[in-house]
Amino acid sequence: MNAEIITIGDEILIGQIVDTNSAWMATELNAIGVQVVQITTIGDSPAQLVDALNESKKRADIVLITGGLGPTKDDRTKKVLCEYFNSKLVMHQKTLDHIIDFFNRRGMGVNQLNKNQAMVPECSEALFNPVGTAPGMWFEEQGKVFVSMPGVPFEMKRIMIDHVIPRLSERSGRGKIVHKTVHVIGIPESMLADKLENFENNLPEFIHLAYLPSPGQIRLRFSAFGNDEALLKNEVERQLEMLHSIIPEAIFGYDDTSLPAELGKLLLARKETVATAESCTGGMMAHLITSVPGSSGWYKGSVVAYANEVKTGVLKVSERALIDFGAVSEAVVMQMAKGVRESLNTTWGIATSGIAGPDGGTPEKPVGTIWMALAGPDGVKAEKFTFSKDRERNIIRSSLTALNLLRLELIG
Numbered sequence: 001m002n003a004e005i006i007t008i009g010d011e012i013l014i015g016q017i018v019d020t021n022s023a024w025m026a027t028e029l030n031a032i033g034v035q036v037v038q039i040t041t042i043g044d045s046p047a048q049l050v051d052a053l054n055e056s057k058k059r060a061d062i063v064l065i066t067g068g069l070g071p072t073k074d075d076r077t078k079k080v081l082c083e084y085f086n087s088k089l090v091m092h093q094k095t096l097d098h099i100i101d102f103f104n105r106r107g108m109g110v111n112q113l114n115k116n117q118a119m120v121p122e123c124s125e126a127l128f129n130p131v132g133t134a135p136g137m138w139f140e141e142q143g144k145v146f147v148s149m150p151g152v153p154f155e156m157k158r159i160m161i162d163h164v165i166p167r168l169s170e171r172s173g174r175g176k177i178v179h180k181t182v183h184v185i186g187i188p189e190s191m192l193a194d195k196l197e198n199f200e201n202n203l204p205e206f207i208h209l210a211y212l213p214s215p216g217q218i219r220l221r222f223s224a225f226g227n228d229e230a231l232l233k234n235e236v237e238r239q240l241e242m243l244h245s246i247i248p249e250a251i252f253g254y255d256d257t258s259l260p261a262e263l264g265k266l267l268l269a270r271k272e273t274v275a276t277a278e279s280c281t282g283g284m285m286a287h288l289i290t291s292v293p294g295s296s297g298w299y300k301g302s303v304v305a306y307a308n309e310v311k312t313g314v315l316k317v318s319e320r321a322l323i324d325f326g327a328v329s330e331a332v333v334m335q336m337a338k339g340v341r342e343s344l345n346t347t348w349g350i351a352t353s354g355i356a357g358p359d360g361g362t363p364e365k366p367v368g369t370i371w372m373a374l375a376g377p378d379g380v381k382a383e384k385f386t387f388s389k390d391r392e393r394n395i396i397r398s399s400l401t402a403l404n405l406l407r408l409e410l411i412g
Helices: 021-031 046-059 077-084 093-104 112-116 153-171 189-195 197-201 229-246 259-270 284-290 308-313 319-325 330-344 391-411
Strands: 002-008 035-042 062-066 089-091 119-121 125-127 136-141 144-149 176-185 207-214 217-226 251-254 274-278 299-304 348-354 369-376 379-386
Touching: 002 021, 002 046, 021 035, 021 062, 021 153, 021 176, 035 046, 046 062, 046 077, 046 144, 062 153, 077 089, 077 119, 077 136, 077 144, 093 112, 119 136, 125 153, 136 153, 144 153, 176 229, 176 391, 189 197, 189 207, 197 229, 207 229, 217 229, 229 251, 251 259, 259 284, 259 391, 274 284, 274 330, 274 391, 284 299, 284 391, 299 330, 308 319, 308 330, 319 330, 330 348, 330 369, 330 379, 348 391, 369 391, 379 391
Parallel strands: 002 035, 002 062, 062 144, 274 299, 274 348
Antiparallel strands: 089 119, 125 136, 136 144, 176 217, 176 251, 207 217, 348 369, 369 379
């Protein structure tokens, strides 16, 4: 079985909000053996929705629609669906009772717009929404399933979990999809593809490999398709073992993890701590680390030494080094790493100093020149990298690369 997702909302098309619903829905559908063949985003136009429905039912068995079910005039999905399926609106009593109770408990009156939320096309089955006022709607026509749900993420997820996933799971017993994501760092995409060319060419036909690059790292997603889930999982694991033998140092984790999370596991196992000194990365390393729950157990803090006065005054970088070599240099970044380690009394200190861009570069030190240093029990080491001219990408990539220096040190 395959599915198409249609998201509705001008706010998505103009970039006001990001469509996170589709990503979540696709993950849940894949887990029950339903493959998403297309995701379509349209504006709040009835004509666009009709066109999208006509096209989607040509290529998909299941069409999932989110958005346009609010009480205001710009939310017209329900009316369009009612006309599309040649039906009329009727009251769903369970939803009406829920709406009245919902507002009464908050000491608010219920107006007609609120009550209209309980109206659903007669040809549909209302899917009760216990966390909102708009129910989902399940339609079936000519062997196709159409489901309309609110665009509010927590409401959509509740309806999917309570109603949609269980029903579709029963229908999709013919096939399974197994996904496994491998996180890779330290190898550019083109070089990684070259290293893995023979590996890819020898993958079984039922396993697909996708490259999902982002600044500083790459996700490799293995997707296995078939009927025997146990067999699929075993074969994917076998391929992962082969992959690990090709790029062992570049793989830092699997599935829903992050580089800082994996680094934290290594430090906790060794009962060690780390602190960061950041110039060009401006606190991004600290942000990535503190996004990990429990990072206080292994991370002491950061000094964002953007100005030279902070480098000398807080991190004890010598003025002579700044004069002789400049802030973006091996000498300075090594002193920054040593200084933050000593100041915050940690096992390790990581430092970054560079030219993130878009300006500030010179022929000797072009934009994208980044020095990184790692200070530890056995001394200090530094390494220079040259990245792109894009400021945001340089900041993220530098932060991840610097954290990876410590990971590589810890794994030997």
